[in-house]
Amino acid sequence: MPSIDINCDMGESFGAWNMGADEAIMPHITSANIACGFHAGDPGVMLSTVRLALRHGVALGAHPGLPDLQGFGRREIVMNAAEVYALVAYQVGALQGIAATQGARLHHVKTHGALYGMTGRSRALADAVAQAVFDIDPALQVYVANRHMTDAALALGLKVAYEVYADRSYQDDGTLTPRSQPHAMIEDPDLATAQVRQMVLQGSVRALSGKDVPLKADTLCVHGDQAGATVFAQQIGAALRADGILIAAT
Template identity: 45%
Template sequence: MHIDLNCDMGESFGVYTLGYDEAAMPYVTSINVACGFHASDPSNMLKTVCLAKKYNLAIGAHPSFPDLVGFGRRAMAASHEEIFADVVYQIGALAGVCQSQGLKLQHVKVHGAMYNQAEKDIAIGAAIAEAIKSVDPALYMVCSSGSPMVTAAKNAGVNYVEEAFADRAYTREGRLAPRSQAGAVIHDVNMVAQRVLALVKTGKVRTIDDTEISLNAETICVHGDTPGAVEMIKKIHSLLEQEGIGLKPFGKR
């Protein structure tokens, strides 16, 4: 049994540092690199890709709505054409950085509000999937487990993997609980690690209202930009290894 741990990285900007990228890298297998629309800049993108090469990590683009001020977390009423163009542009930027270092992209995972809207609206997922396919049909689209994103990827003929989140609570419908809801983000390190282990082994997780649901998780998202994040990632990594669960990028399955 194997699982991929993915983490959002490269979200520093100019002189501002965000996250604990290098400290977390030894404990994950894939990273999602910000492409300049919600965070990062060319120098930080290159720095992050070089660090990923050092730690032999699979690299993915992490495109978003054009929203530096709101960190890509504000919903936008973007058209199909706008989403397509924005995603193509951001994938292309990071693919070029990777090529400069002799590397290739493994996947695309959209960020923030774009992800949240796509897991509810198949039209947004379709624009994302079409953009990915148009740049490189070999790329994987990372989709919220069981959401319309999966259907959009299938319809477009794009490789995809289904994702679950380590430290986020779920509703009984299988969607992420809104961050505004109490308990939506889980901070207890041991609880998070045990939830991930149970999800990987059984395909089930307990919801925010204590209902058990099934989730298909081929990759687990861990967060590396909050206090205690690296400790949490280390705990998850250690517990999975103790239980004999291998860690490797989903592109190498």
Template identity: 50%
Template structure:
């Protein structure tokens, strides 16, 4: 059994600090770096790329709605063309800095409200997939397992990575439980590990309603902005490997 372990990171901006990327990145295999839309700035992108390169972590773009004030967790009334344009611009921003550091981008994963909207709204999913394919059709598109974004990526001729979450609860329809529910985020490290192991070894996850649903995943995510993310990542990596699961980057997993 093999799985990629990814994290959302590089989400500091100016004087505002979010997460501890230096402590987090040594434990994952893929990094989704904010591109200045919902968070991040050029200096933060560069520093995060340095850390990822040091630890052999694959670098990917993490574009979101252009909404610094709302951290990309609010739905903006953008047209599909506007969504495609902002995703393309954000990928380009990270690519420029990565290229200057001799690092190539391997994947793209939307952030926050854009990710959740793309999971259930085909027009938004198509807009994102179009932008990724237009930029570089060798990039891997990461989306919620079983979602419209995975389908759109395949139609665009992209390799896709089905994503599941160690630190988020699920709704019965396979989407992520809305953050306004108090149990939407899993803060207990052992509970996060148990969920990750269930996803990888049994292809199932328990929903917030206590039922179990099927989830087939290529990559497991944890959020770098949650308290204790670095320690949680270390526990996940150790726990997955102790269970006989090889933790590898998406490029090795998908070929």
């Protein structure tokens, strides 16, 4: 039976500011990427999100990003490999500690926003992320969607899960359409569901140009800050189950 993990970026509220619909989405996913306080989140939000995920049997993942609360981690900051290593180790270690207070362990790590984009262009930065993950716990998985991050994780013997996106469009080279460009986001649940079914069942995605691009799909991301994210998760999950696809953490 084919299978897919459905992951979602969560715990992105901060203080009195609320982001996303975590309680509504959590029952419809199988792994949660929890913000670690740099691009979003704070210690209290991290703890409450871990508890929420555990109540629903959802796998825990750290979602480290750049130190940019105002820009939500989507603005690039020039950093060298040593700095990236430290910021990833700090964030993953913090969430690992919070998980331990609840008798739980982390399942995976997934980089956020601009940090993800930076690793896609720099093998040195990807190596720094992978090394930080390995040094904390070599049993952790890394969710990957670019070549450098994939190669860096595999070089250390880390398990990888190939990530695809329900609510983002693709380019001919298999990369995501930049958010700054038209049609980067898919806002129609029916279109998103059709894209996911093709990715999971056929191992390809239709790029904006109309070209079918091959890819691997182990885990599917639904963005928690996307409008209608709960509807996306519900509809996509129902469609995949109707196709006989098992939905479970990798």
